[in-house]
Amino acid sequence: MKTVYLRRIIILFIVLIIAFLGARELWEIRHFKQSIVASEDLTKRVMLSDYFEGIKGTWVDTPVYIFDSGKAGGSMLWLGGTHPYEPGSMVTAYVAAENIKISKGKIFLIPVANRSAWTMGDYGMGYPKYFTLKGSWGAKKFKIGARNSNQLDQWPDPFTYIHYPSRQKLAPQDIRNLNRTYPGRPDGTLTERLAYAITELVRKENIDLFVDMHEASLMYPVVSTYVAHQNAEDITMMAAMMLSAEQFPMKSEVSPKNLRGLSHREVGDFTDALVVLMETAEPFIDRVAGKMTEELMVEGKDEFLQRAAEKGLLYCDPEYDIEFGRPMWYRVGRHLSATMELIKQMGSFYPDKEIEVDFPLFKDLEKNGIMHYLHNPETADPNRLFYQ
Numbered sequence: 526m527k528t529v530y531l532r533r534i535i536i537l538f539i540v541l542i543i544a545f546l547g548a549r550e551l552w553e554i555r556h557f558k559q560s561i562v563a564s565e566d567l568t569k570r571v572m573l574s575d576y577f578e579g580i581k582g583t584w585v586d587t588p589v590y591i592f593d594s595g596k597a598g599g600s601m602l603w604l605g606g607t608h609p610y611e612p613g614s615m616v617t618a619y620v621a622a623e624n625i626k627i628s629k630g631k632i633f634l635i636p637v638a639n640r641s642a643w644t645m646g647d648y649g650m651g652y653p654k655y656f657t658l659k660g661s662w663g664a665k666k667f668k669i670g671a672r673n674s675n676q677l678d679q680w681p682d683p684f685t686y687i688h689y690p691s692r693q694k695l696a697p698q699d700i701r702n703l704n705r706t707y708p709g710r711p712d713g714t715l716t717e718r719l720a721y722a723i724t725e726l727v728r729k730e731n732i733d734l735f736v737d738m739h740e741a742s743l744m745y746p747v748v749s750t751y752v753a754h755q756n757a758e759d760i761t762m763m764a765a766m767m768l769s770a771e772q773f774p775m776k777s778e779v780s781p782k783n784l785r786g787l788s789h790r791e792v793g794d795f796t797d798a799l800v801v802l803m804e805t806a807e808p809f810i811d812r813v814a815g816k817m818t819e820e821l822m823v824e825g826k827d828e829f830l831q832r833a834a835e836k837g838l839l840y841c842d843p844e845y846d847i848e849f850g851r852p853m854w855y856r857v858g859r860h861l862s863a864t865m866e867l868i869k870q871m872g873s874f875y876p877d878k879e880i881e882v883d884f885p886l887f888k889d890l891e892k893n894g895i896m897h898y899l900h901n902p903e904t905a906d907p908n909r910l911f912y913q
């Protein structure tokens with residue numbers, strides 16, 4: 526009798542230890558904080574809930590960095606991390622946050638648009654939680670998140686997700702996808718309220734240009750592409766032409782009218798902003814890619830993608846080559862230059878919406894790498910150091 530009890534107690538004890546270790550890992554991912562040493566031109570840092578109370582105190586409330594030149598001109602809302610498992614978009618936003626110099630107009634920057642989705646990884650994908658970039662002052666760890674809001678924050682998913690207000694039927698999990706819930710609604714699900722808060726910022730700040738950064742798999746036809754609401758078609762086509770002539774190949778498409786819930790459809794329809802989404806090539810999320818490692822995330826070199834490229838199955842432009850891969854600096858550099866080109870084109874099409882701004886571009890990252898433009902939090906001015 527006594528040995529039976531002893532064995533049961535030991536088993537219970539082992540189970541508790543395993544549960545504790547597992548829970549601790551999940552807790553750490555959820556509470557990880559990224560440092561940002563904001564540029565000297567930062568005017569103000571507010572929370573998104575300042576534009577819509579309905580997300581205050583929730584896991585989707587997220588910092589907004591405002592760079593205001595004080596001189597009348599255009600305004601831009603710039604989003605990273607709509608889908609945190611596309612981290613090139615967030616790294617671009619961190620580089621921008623730490624380096625923006627603005628002399629005309631205003632920029633509103635949200636590095637992690639869906640912070641709830643950033644607090645977990647995608648089930649069943651088996652990828653690392655973090656990746657690291659190395660520079661002259663040391664190494665910096667970046668978290669990779671998931672695509673959709675965390676189910677701890679929004680649950681359960683419905684059998685069919687009916688988009689508001691179009692009533693189009695979408696996949697159940699897309700009810701937690703920020704880029705399927707625009708324009709959002711104030712009394713909706715948490716992700717719909719997040720979309721509503723972003724749309725409210727666009728309306729209240731009279732945003733002229735809305736740029737939503739993403740990364741796509743190489744087998745997705747819309748990779749290396751701008752997708753623009755029809756109102757932004759002119760500036761986007763010109764920007765793609767200029768980039769392709771001067772920096773790197775870039776395609777441009779117009780948002781289909783019957784694809785609902787996306788930023789480039791709904792924010793364009795429900796506000797006055799010119800809305801553009803951009804995709805870079807992220808080998809990490811292709812289903813045919815091999816082992817999901819930090820190296821694959823940072824360098825983007827994969828032999829299976831090379832095979833797919835040889836069979837003509839990839840859409841990325843320029844063509845995939847394993848010698849070069851798709852390194853993080855390349856993807857971030859593309860987003861930076863592609864955003865700058867949109868700003869320039871908006872200024873030449875609409876002179877009253879001109880923004881004069883400076884931040885690192887593709888050629889700078891090609892020469893110096895990403896870490897050259899990110900600062901050491903340990904030696905930073907504490908007034909400009911933020912953790913989010």
Ligand SMILES: [Zn+2]
Pocket residue numbers: 607608611739740
């Ligand atoms: Zn995306």
